[in-house]
Amino acid sequence: MRLVLSDVGKTFLSLRGPVRAVRDVTLAIGEGELFVLLGPSGCGKSTVLNLAAGLVKPTSGEIRLGGRVVASRDGKVFVPPKERNVAMVFQSYALYPHLTVFENIAFPLRVAGEKKGDIGHAVAQAGKTLGISDILQARPAELSGGQRQRVAIARAIVRKPALFLLDEPLSNLDAGLRASTRGELKRLQRELGVTTLYVTHDQTEAMTLGDRIALLRDGAVVQTGTPRDLYERPETPFAASFIGSTPMNLLKIPVLEEGGNAVLCLGETRLILPPGQAARVRRLGTAGILFGIRPEHVRIARGTADRPVTGTVTSVEDLGRESLLQVRMGEMSLSVLTGDKTVREGETVVLDIPPEEAHFFAEGNGP
Ligand SMILES: Nc1ncnc2c1ncn2[C@@H]1O[C@H](COP(=O)(O)OP(=O)(O)O)[C@@H](O)[C@H]1O
Ligand SMILES: [Mg+2]
Structure with a gap:
């Protein structure tokens, strides 16, 4: 489903005073697109993701999901997360330690009250997609970091979300596993064809995964384009030095x-x-x-x-x-x-x- 943010802003009120975490962000993410938000720590990436999910309410601007306004400019419309059909995966994959992998993946379906047979089928399908069919009876403590993150992803996709939101999902994995999981995520995203917003501070991840990238700094979008656009035609010294495995x-x-x-x-x-x-x-x-x-x-x-x-x-x-x-x-x-x-x-x-x-x-x- 298409996701459109128009002039979206978010100011948090904190003890330090107001924090302008997101400033006039405008993005249009196409149906089935894998769109990456890239930028240094603290630039507002997670806040943009949370705004799309409905976990955070915008201070200004409008958000549309599949043509439907989910957060309006006047603040009168605000669709809560559970009505947006979005799935999220975070850096710290919070699995339920006392449940098996099967039950962890089945959890959102049980909450939604789906039938037992349908749940079994959906979990088996998600397990197959993620290559974890053989560990469905294991508990999270018995799994490696990479396996746990796959379970978290399986749990996120099992409900067939309209929008898939990932917040630095690979940061806790070691370098080799990060590279292979990155490849699998891309394949999975293509296979599911689900509109995806992916947050990372890692330019390599952004360049290898993204159909398009928005580079953020201090809450604002600095440049949007394909990985090639950003590499070949950076518009600012910041973009020039942030993109590329060794800075320009x-x-x-x-x-x-x-x-x-x-x-x-x-x-x-x-x-x-x-x-x-x-x-x-x-x-x-x-x-x-x-x-x-x-x-x-x-x-x-x-x-x-x-x-x-x-x-x-x-x-x-x-x-x-x-x-x-x-x-x-x-x-x-x-x-x-x-x-x-x-x-x-x-x-x-x-x-x-x-x-x-x-x-x-x-x-x-x-x-
Ligand atoms: N709930 C909150 N209350 C106050 N400030 C916040 C809150 N959430 C995030 N911020 C601030 O907003 C800015 C952007 O944060 P965040 O979106 O988490 O950045 P990123 O994910 O890019 O590291 C930071 O300065 C952060 O401290
Ligand atoms: Mg973050």
Whole structure:
């Protein structure tokens, strides 16, 4: 079912004074879409999820679920959680310790008063989907973290929700299990075709899972788009540094107009910007510009680059298949991700910085 938030705001009244947890958030999540809310801790992700679930009442704005208003602008309409047909999974999967896995999954169906035969069928189906058919008679204490989280997910989907809400569901799992469960969640979501809002602070999770992502900061949406949009066209320095497995290099460097070209001054080196980039820089006004380049787009050229920039390697961090280098050029330092394992600390290297991969931001540009 489609979920639409229009100018939704939430201010909590706390002992510290009012906390504006959510500010004018507008999102439209399509039928069957897996939509990720991404942002640092405290940026309002859980509050947005709770607003969709009906656990929190908005201070302003409107929420619609499948075309029906579930929270109105004037505050007169507010549909409680149990009438919204939403299912939630949290980081801490609260299973009932005294009940078996079967009974845990069956619980919401029993509460809804469904028939015994139907319950047995639905639990078996959910168990099969999550690959936990063989542990239906176990109790939560006998299960691993990954199995428990699957039980929690099975319990959430067993009622065939109209909206599936997940709040950092994989945070308690260790790295390997997190990656495999992530893949399974995506497959499951596709199979069920249920509209899903997924909250995480982990950009890798957001990039691998999301059909689209909304990046949040201080309660507001900074940018919405596909993972590719956010990676290739971040609109702010915040988005640029938050997305990507190693943050984008952001440097304040001068851009000059020389002979009709916009020219980037990297230490002693001049890089002529391609026309599209030059136009963007001119729109920003050439003073006070942040130049951005992702570590994976800088290449170690070893003397053969057609746009050579030299620097000294000040550190080499071996990441396995690749190495993360810090390369100093005069006053500046660049992170460089390279597959070249022969580079040593203290070495002078030639860098190839492709101008077409450059990003530009106005300095001091907020979210
Ligand atoms: N019930 C509440 N009362 C007061 N402040 C709250 C409450 N819930 C959340 N907040 C505040 O709202 C902000 C956003 O919180 P939250 O939505 O939990 O962020 P996230 O899930 O992104 O970490 C935080 O500053 C948090 O302290
Ligand atoms: Mg949270």
